Amino acid sequence: MINQKIVFLGAGAMAEAIVRGLVDKAVIAPTQLYMKNHSDHVRLQTLHERYGVQIASDADIVSADIVVLAMKPKDVATVLQTHTLSPHTAVLSVLAGVSMATIEKYAGERPIARLMPNTSATIGLSASGATFNRAVSPSLQQDFIQLFEAIGTVEIVTEQQMHAVTALSGSGPAYFYYFLECYEKAGVALGLDAETARRLMLSTMAGAAEMLKRTGEDPAVLRENITSPQGTTFEALEVLRKYDVARIIEESTQANADRSKTFEKLYD
Incomplete structure (x- = not known):
């Protein structure tokens, strides 16, 4: 079981699919999972009751080991400029079309992973592509892969190949x-x-x-x-x-x- 504090920024369908997989497969305890979105507090309460996840505060974001970017891609700059991330916090992005360079532009240099799942993640059968920047250590990469496999299979590719992953799976x-x-x-x-x-x-x-x-x-x-x-x-x-x-x-x-x-x- 992964012993990391993970905060989701965004609580839509893909974020819920990942959370469901993590909880159902006991990859991480629900008490280690936190979720935050812009304004829909009813949605957050529903996810808390459904999976036992926590509703994140700004302090939880600062103390997170991993922050998952799961908002709408157009909001990435606003969200990252609004919330301060600790230097030790790694970032996992499930946003289509948002490069690592863009994430680094707003979040600074840090370990970053990108995941391109598909809608079958909602039943734990996604075929996903993933890529990592150089700051991701081998041990952190294994933690990320455990997270990814909670929603299906994963193929490790280069960032440039993520466009092909989008086009195929x-x-x-x-x-x-x-x-x-x-x-x-x-x-x-x-x-x-x-x-x-x-x-x-x-x-x-x-x-x-x-x-x-x-x-x-x-x-x-x-x-x-x-x-x-x-x-x-x-x-x-x-x-x-x-x-x-x-x-x-x-x-x-x-x-x-x-x-x-x-x-x-x-x-x-």
Whole structure:
């Protein structure tokens, strides 16, 4: 169990997802978790009653071992300029598009970690990317990783690669929801009712993902294993190739990453 005092600045859905994971997995005692937001005290009281976390005062922020930036990205400068952080306090940011340089600009040089989770964090199944600055010691990095793994899996990347993480896993759930919508409509067009089509494709997606995890096979190999020459799967894949779906996916994720870089400049 981590013995650190952690203060969340921001109490929205992502902050709650992280807190839920930490408490449910007994990574840290609820008495060591503090939360503060700008004005919604009812929300803070609800989280206190739900998870046993503490409502933070300004003094708690000063004495924190780790401060988690979980406010709206546009508010980062105001919040960091309003609250004084102790020189020993490390910062964990879950803010999309806010660079370490921007955090250092307002919080000074200190250990900083950035985490890019996705919305599946709310059920403990996020696929997250994380990066650290040079001030993060090996022992602190391990503490951070324990925190990250409370909401799912984590991949350590460079800060520049965080744009790619945003484009893939950060926004990834939306892509799969969109694919499911499309396949559900296709199933209805083929004569199924919407609920049946959704159940079939949802189980298919989950099963395919689990197959990849259990076998460790390359996805191309598994695809080829179920694609008989001139068979039904072959015909469907030929249509996807005809419309160059691979290029569409590449261009859409590039657009996502480019937008992420734009946000980074906006908040600097």
